[in-house]
């Protein structure tokens with residue numbers, strides 16, 4: 309219990325460390341979760357029956373495997389031998405929902421992103437959905453978990469209760485108004501999940517909701533895994549990266565930037581300190597950070613920084629518009645989006661190299677060059693806001709823009725070199 313509580317605290321702590329905002333954070337030990345899980349079980353009862361069973365169970369996955377799904381007799385994920393379990397448990401009639409779930413996914417009524425994951429799910433469905441076990445003996449559960457309503461000798465299968473967490477956090481058990489607003493009648497219901505748990509969400513969870521007559525999610529957004537030096541992160545290899553250490557060393561903005569820029573949103577990505585520092589130095593310290601500090605220093609030196617009314621030229625207006633459009637269009641492909649924004653950083657860098665503002669003596673020409681640069685920097689400060697909120701804030705504070713008029717001041721470096 310102490311271990312679980314420690315881990316819970318670590319996850320919650322990440323919210324502040326990574327500067328993330330959240331509306332709800334729920335633990336499966338909370339009363340509202342117990343109530344919701346049992347309520348869901350009861351409304352699914354028409355699809356639940358009891359039978360004697362034996363199967364191969366991986367405790368790491370909390371899932372039964374078929375013989376043919378194992379790799380050399382081992383769990384494909386955990387590389388451990390699953391236990392042979394024999395007991396009488398409750399089962400859910402998944403077979404009732406095979407055709408319905410297939411149709412929902414095929415027609416994108418429940419949209420799975422990316423397409424490759426959708427195909428993976430469809431091929432799993434087409435291989436034939438079998439009823440699945442949704443409880444275990446209280447003895448095997450060692451007292452952990454939630455009682456099956458009306459049968460205290462059995463605990464719910466952890467995924468049955470865990471999946472209900474989504475709606476329990478939204479008041480399923482005891483807050484109809486909240487539940488309707490954020491789930492039943494909401495315009496958008498998106499689950500963001502790792503690729504390893506796609507079956508639970510795209511098949512079992514949909515079946516449970518269908519059985520309960522509840523609204524379904526609209527989108528399952530499936531992300532990949534993070535490897536370290538192209539190896540799976542694991543305690544036994546000893547290559548686990550603690551996000552806390554990373555943030556304390558490099559700051560939340562650097563860590564956020566690397567993860568969003570380097571890891572494709574729906575694919576796997578690799579972390580090494582070398583890659584991290586390279587990316588940080590090239591894109592942040594020498595890239596945006598340097599562009600911002602040297603442009604600010606030049607405009608201050610030129611004495612144009614107070615009440616500077618910008619008049620960007622057409623080339624810059626169009627270039628900025630082009631980048632903004634791309635960001636809107638493919639926002640969720642974060643790595644691409646950031647690469648688009650950084651295209652604007654390089655565009656400004658090249659412009660400075662060509663124009664050499666420090667050599668310009670004509671004051672109108674000087675104003676034009678600085679107009680283009682600050683027009684772009686101001687846009688960049690807005691475009692990066694969802695990704696790098698602290699940097700965005702610092703830039704806006706230094707630019708003090710209102711109606712195209714700037715009061716630019718000198719600030720500390722956005723990204724000191726590592």
Ligand SMILES: [Zn+2]
Pocket residue numbers: 366367368369370383384385386387
């Ligand atoms: Zn496993």
